[in-house]
Amino acid sequence: MYIFLLILTIATAIGFQGWRTLLNNFAIDVAGLNGGEFGLIGSIREIPGFLALFVIYFLFLIKEHRLAALSVILMGVGVAITGFMPSFMGIAFTTIIMSFGFHYYETLNQSLTLQYFGYSEAPIVMARLRSLGAATNICVGVAIFAVSGLFDYKEMFIAAGACAILGGIYCSFQDPSSKEIPLQHKKMILKSRYWLFYALTFMAGARRQIFVAFAVFLLVKKFGYSIQDITILFVVNNVINYFLNPLIAKAVNKYGERKVLSLEYASLVLIFTAYAFIESPLIGGILYILDNIFFNFAMGIRTFFQKIADKKDIAPSMAVGFTINHIAAVAIPVLAGIAWMQDYRIVFLGAAALSAVSLILVQFIDHELKMKMNL
Numbered sequence: 001m002y003i004f005l006l007i008l009t010i011a012t013a014i015g016f017q018g019w020r021t022l023l024n025n026f027a028i029d030v031a032g033l034n035g036g037e038f039g040l041i042g043s044i045r046e047i048p049g050f051l052a053l054f055v056i057y058f059l060f061l062i063k064e065h066r067l068a069a070l071s072v073i074l075m076g077v078g079v080a081i082t083g084f085m086p087s088f089m090g091i092a093f094t095t096i097i098m099s100f101g102f103h104y105y106e107t108l109n110q111s112l113t114l115q116y117f118g119y120s121e122a123p124i125v126m127a128r129l130r131s132l133g134a135a136t137n138i139c140v141g142v143a144i145f146a147v148s149g150l151f152d153y154k155e156m157f158i159a160a161g162a163c164a165i166l167g168g169i170y171c172s173f174q175d176p177s178s179k180e181i182p183l184q185h186k187k188m189i190l191k192s193r194y195w196l197f198y199a200l201t202f203m204a205g206a207r208r209q210i211f212v213a214f215a216v217f218l219l220v221k222k223f224g225y226s227i228q229d230i231t232i233l234f235v236v237n238n239v240i241n242y243f244l245n246p247l248i249a250k251a252v253n254k255y256g257e258r259k260v261l262s263l264e265y266a267s268l269v270l271i272f273t274a275y276a277f278i279e280s281p282l283i284g285g286i287l288y289i290l291d292n293i294f295f296n297f298a299m300g301i302r303t304f305f306q307k308i309a310d311k312k313d314i315a316p317s318m319a320v321g322f323t324i325n326h327i328a329a330v331a332i333p334v335l336a337g338i339a340w341m342q343d344y345r346i347v348f349l350g351a352a353a354l355s356a357v358s359l360i361l362v363q364f365i366d367h368e369l370k371m372k373m374n375l
Contacts, residue, residue, distance in 0.1 A: 011167020039337015
């Protein structure tokens with residue numbers, strides 16, 4: 001299962017990082033989108049995440065690992081056709097195709113990892129996969145930087161999408177499943193004792209969307225970052241994350257989820273506040289890198305859930321979790337886009353406030369773990 005997830009993670013990283021690196025400049029320079037339109041694209045991108053709940057029902061028809069491979073193929077198709085549609089409607093259409101594949105794979109990836117690996121193994125496996133994803137992102141960034149003057153957007157989108165499609169096709173013919181793993185419930189699971197997981201997941205989705213939708217947009221719009229600048233930033237970011245992810249996993253095992261997540265959210269309060277007031281392109285890039293580093297700490301939410309969950313609840317709960325994560329994610333980019341048109345600082349100060357709420361919530365983690373032990 002580790003090799004299977006590794007291949008799909010690399011394929012997903014190539015497609016998504018290629019799309020992510022190219023999209024901001026493509027949307028501004030070619031399609032001519034403004035902040036409000038780009039915020040709406042951000043909301044559209046998160047609709048499939050909101051609908052991740054339906055993964056549960058697809059599992060009646062197809063095995064979990066095979067659905068993961070097909071999801072990567074779908075994502076690749078969405079990436080590959082993006083360059084053919086340089087308009088708001090075109091980007092919205094290709095984004096939703098890409099996003100269905102991406103979000104369904106991420107749901108299944110998390111589910112399979114938590115099912116197949118133990119409490120101490122799961123954060124290590126998550127970290128290794130994220131590090132390999134970061135290494136892949138570096139290669140994608142170097143490749144885009146090298147060919148951006150030689151090929152147009154259409155050709156680069158096709159190349160990134162094709163790599164994802166090929167990886168998904170290969171894995172669709174593999175069977176890494178084990179009969180020793182408990183069969184998962186194929187229905188929606190909502191339990192009151194999972195309330196903290198739901199709350200943290202909701203808040204993570206809310207503040208993440210501001211980062212995903214507007215951090216790079218700020219760098220391009222306010223500071224004039226070129227596609228080469230964005231590519232360099234992504235490469236530097238992924239080099240750092242390649243080495244840090246294993247350390248984060250070890251920190252989760254050594255210090256526990258509460259301390260690790262507390263560090264994440266306390267730092268994000270400061271980072272998002274700084275986003276609102278910076279005037280230096282260099283500091284903006286540094287904040288983006290720091291933001292990405294702390295984003296990786298979110299594995300603690302999933303490992304916390306693994307410790308309190310019934311084994312048969314993992315797959316449906318990951319799907320429910322993704323839907324909860326994207327309830328706010330669907331609405332916030334649109335609202336933030338409107339706020340951006342008034343004053344972009346409102347967007348980042350709002351994210352700081354959301355991070356502060358998350359910081360309060362994570363203080364209940366140890367209590368919930370003790371409650372699980374007493375059941």
